Amino acid sequence: MSPSTPGSPVVLAVIPARGGSKGVPAKNLATVGGVPLVVRAVRECLAARGVTHTVVSTDDEAIAEAARGAGAEVVRRPAGIAGDTATSEAAVLHAMDVHAERHGREAEAVLLVQCTSPFLTREDVEGVAAAVAGGADSALTVAPFHGFVWREGDAGDAGDFDGAAGGGHGVNHDKAYRPRRQDRPQDLLETGAAYAMRAGGFREAGHRFFGRTELVRTDPARVLEVDDPHDLARARALAPLLDGGTEGRPGALPDRDDVDAVVLDFDGTQTDDRVYVDSDGRETVAVHRGDGLGIAALRRAGLPLLILSTEENPVVAARARKLRIPVLHGVDRKDLALKQWCEEQGIAPERVLYVGNDVNDLPCFGLVGWPVAVASAHDVVRGAARAVTSTPGGAGAIREIASWILGKELS
Secondary structure (H helix, E strand, O other), rough: OOOOOOOOEEEEEEEEOOOOOOOOOHHHHHHEEOEEEEHHHHHHHHHOOOOOEEEEEEHHHHHHHHHHHHOOOOEEHHHHHHOOOOOHHHHHHHHHHHHHHOOOOOOOOOOOOOOOOOOOOOHHHHHHHHHHHOOOEEEEEEEEEEOOOEEEEOOOOHHOOOOOOEEEOOOOOOOOOOHHHHHOOOOEEEEEEEEEEHHHHHHHHHHOOOOOOOEOOOHHHHHOOOHHHHHHHHHHHHHHOOOOOOOOOOOOOOOOOOOEEEEEEEOOOOOOOOOOOOOOOOOOOOOOOOHHHHHHHHHHHOOOEEEEEEEEEEOHHHHHHOOOOEHHHHHHHHHHHHHHHHHOOOOOOHEEEEEOOOHHHHHHHHOOOOEOOOOOOHHHHHOOEEEEOOOOOOOOOHHHHHHHHHHHOOO
16 A cells, blocks of 8 residues: 555545355455455555555454454444445445545545455556546456356347247347357456446445446456355365465465564464463463574574564563564554664565464554464454464464575474
């Protein structure tokens, strides 16, 4: 996301994500490629050029937490526009009003981005935004479609070209004539993924299509909408093919070219989150020797390292001394401390890998380029992460991350 500057247009992406869903319970938090649908959409909007603000409109606290952790603003949707019959347009108009009140500026353009399209790309988002910036009143993503469409029942106005009554009839073709694909007009299928509108025109029309509507073509292989459990199963099966190996998208793991610094939470990340307390109130924890090996390898590779912990505990300081890395602990606002540390070190936050496990790590997740959760992290934290270890906290998760970055197994 490119923050707007005074005088520059506000381009607002709104992702509607209510909590209720009959077809797939908790659908917007369902994972595809290990990442919740709402988080996938937030990441693509934040990465899209031309979008200045990204908002998730929701009535659900778990969705709100995941959205914030991924870096989006959250607008709490009133119950009156959160039911089964509520329209996406109503959610977008409400989000526009709330956003304008918060920021003191109306958006010049607004995008409606559907997180139920799991393979939405930042290029889709950029495409519809650019179409409106270039003079269109509204825009949507479409994909080339070559199929013959049929409908059951009487043909009605469509006509039944061979005179037979009942049965199926052709919608976009005469069933008595089968032209070759190259001889047919090019049909375009609405993907349901991304729309853009001039804000003023949208308010006036109350609908996403008005004025000159531009069609932005996208890859038909990526067109899929999750409406039922079969769609979700298909998306999960396709994710390794469509996500894997695509730089910067869910499914990729960071390497040395992606990361300039590593910041580590302590409790639950370098430990299993348990604390042993003796009769005098002294606390001890268990750590993993493999994590020490991984940290030493990262230090030798020249990566700046930091332990950042909310708890002020002698155990944390002792572990940092043992590892020979700096520590900030007893910190109420970890995100502010992390931002200040990055400024002091001259490191861009988007080049930082941050490892966490609990909800107090979510503000840091929204700040850095590589938020990473350990396998034992809270569900919402795993959902907000860009990558998740296969190893739980305290069992060698930091060693695993070091092997990603350094591109080799550590022994």
